Amino acid sequence: MDITIAESTVAGTTQAPPSKSYTHRAVLAAGYADGAVVHDPLVSADTKATMRAVEAYGGSVSLAADDSTVEVTGFDGRPGTPDDVIDCANSGTTMRLVTATGALQDDLAVLTGDESLRSRPQGPLLDAIEQLDGDAESTRRNGQAPLVVGGGIDGGAVEIPGDVSSQYITALLMAGAVSPDGIDIDLTTELKSSPYVDITLEVLDAFGVEAQKTDAGFTVDGGQTYAPGGDYNVPGDFSSMSYLLAAGALAAEDGLRVTSAFPSAQGDAAIVDILDRMGADLDWDEENGEITVSQSELTGIEVGVEDTPDLLPTIATLGAAADGVTRITDAEHVRYKETDRVSAMVEELTKMGAEVEEHQDELFVYGADSELVGTTVEGRADHRIIMSLAVAGLVADGETTVTGAEHVDVSFPDFFDVLESLGAAVGK
Numbered sequence: 404m405d406i407t408i409a410e411s412t413v414a415g416t417t418q419a420p421p422s423k424s425y426t427h428r429a430v431l432a433a434g435y436a437d438g439a440v441v442h443d444p445l446v447s448a449d450t451k452a453t454m455r456a457v458e459a460y461g462g463s464v465s466l467a468a469d470d471s472t473v474e475v476t477g478f479d480g481r482p483g484t485p486d487d488v489i490d491c492a493n494s495g496t497t498m499r500l501v502t503a504t505g506a507l508q509d510d511l512a513v514l515t516g517d518e519s520l521r522s523r524p525q526g527p528l529l530d531a532i533e534q535l536d537g538d539a540e541s542t543r544r545n546g547q548a549p550l551v552v553g554g555g556i557d558g559g560a561v562e563i564p565g566d567v568s569s570q571y572i573t574a575l576l577m578a579g580a581v582s583p584d585g586i587d588i589d590l591t592t593e594l595k596s597s598p599y600v601d602i603t604l605e606v607l608d609a610f611g612v613e614a615q616k617t618d619a620g621f622t623v624d625g626g627q628t629y630a631p632g633g634d635y636n637v638p639g640d641f642s643s644m645s646y647l648l649a650a651g652a653l654a655a656e657d658g659l660r661v662t663s664a665f666p667s668a669q670g671d672a673a674i675v676d677i678l679d680r681m682g683a684d685l686d687w688d689e690e691n692g693e694i695t696v697s698q699s700e701l702t703g704i705e706v707g708v709e710d711t712p713d714l715l716p717t718i719a720t721l722g723a724a725a726d727g728v729t730r731i732t733d734a735e736h737v738r739y740k741e742t743d744r745v746s747a748m749v750e751e752l753t754k755m756g757a758e759v760e761e762h763q764d765e766l767f768v769y770g771a772d773s774e775l776v777g778t779t780v781e782g783r784a785d786h787r788i789i790m791s792l793a794v795a796g797l798v799a800d801g802e803t804t805v806t807g808a809e810h811v812d813v814s815f816p817d818f819f820d821v822l823e824s825l826g827a828a829v830g831k
């Protein structure tokens with residue numbers, strides 16, 4: 404489905420969607436427990452993949468008709484052998500987290516996903532499972548899915564790089580807690596995306612599971628039980644909020660208010676500081692979870708995205724509409740996402756008339772001396788590329804067409820309805 408956005412303004416109040424990262428973890432933690440009710444879950448293509456995986460390992464998942472809760476009956480620390488292949492669809496988080504679950508059962512589990520997911524790196528996690536004497540294979544022996552895992556790991560010590568994906572660490576911590584011996588993780592390189600491990604520690608703590616940072620990495624004791632029968636509330640998603648706030652900073656002449664913006668472990672809350680540094684007129688009422696932002700003259704800044712990879716597309720769009728140079732550094736791991744998002748943003752913003760320069764781990768966006776121009780841009784079946792380009796479309800001259808817009812269902816299924824309800828000129 405192609406979507407067109409014409410140059411337009413936004414105004415009003417909107418609620419941020421629930422956090423994808425917290426929903427994945429809460430649903431899986433409930434699976435590791437004997438069950439829990441997750442309130443305000445994100446119901447999206449990616450989180451549904453995690454729900455399917457919990458069912459494949461022997462849990463059951465029941466979503467309220469209005470999506471307000473998901474009731475999980477867990478497999479209580481002992482995943483069963485799946486009856487069928489687990490389809491993780493487009494979700495890296497699902498694949499990584501439930502690969503480690505699969506290593507806990509004695510038989511074999513097979514995990515696959517869509518073309519994008521089958522091109523993403525899984526090798527370091529497979530190596531880690533092998534270090535724990537589990538079975539872990541890439542069927543094509545290229546470190547990518549389809550994967551086959553099993554072997555009933557007991558736990559132990561692993562060495563793993565930290566600069567490919569933090570999701571490997573999350574996966575090992577969540578599974579390690581119910582392994583007999585626990586898992587000690589020694590990071591062989593610097594950890595990127597580290598706030599996502601903080602989110603994991605926060606969710607584990609809420610389920611009564613202890614895991615810690617160590618000098619070398621992280622550790623989790625084995626033989627723990629995920630607390631049964633609890634209720635878990637999912638906070639709003641700051642990565643999703645970044646598109647709304649960027650839309651506000653670029654196109655809300657009369658201001659835009661975003662609710663469900665309470666502080667949490669999410670690194671992507673950095674979008675508030677980034678917009679502030681770029682000169683946006685913005686206020687975060689942390690107590691009431693509300694951010695207000697108005698259209699502002701933005702200036703380019705330098706931002707490192709080592710902890711906030713999912714913000715790169717949003718920042719690139721903001722940079723293209725700002726004056727001066729925006730330099731986005733520490734971005735190499737952003738190439739391992741649904742698409743290579745560094746190249747994707749360079750190529751698509753260039754089509755819109757922006758001047759962008761790509762390096763292996765950074766990118767320079769030279770602020771628009773002339774206005775961005777509407778044209779057809781490829782969404783590349785990547786939700787974050789689609790949403791960022793749609794926001795750029797709000798300030799581009801004429802009409803911008805974004806291809807494959809239905810892929811926003813991965814993290815923000817009603818993104819275009821929300822944009823339209825705020826007054827943007829969206830054509831479906």
Ligand SMILES: O=C(O)C1=C[C@@H](OP(=O)(O)O)[C@@H](O)[C@H](O)C1
Nearest residue numbers: 424496568569570596599712713
């Ligand atoms: O654990 C998570 O919920 C996530 C971790 C990050 O990935 P990496 O750790 O692979 O950078 C992030 O990009 C992804 O959208 C969600």
Ligand SMILES: C=C(OP(=O)(O)O)C(=O)O
Nearest residue numbers: 493494495496713740741
């Ligand atoms: C990279 C992302 O998610 P995942 O790794 O779960 O596919 C994302 O949501 O931007």
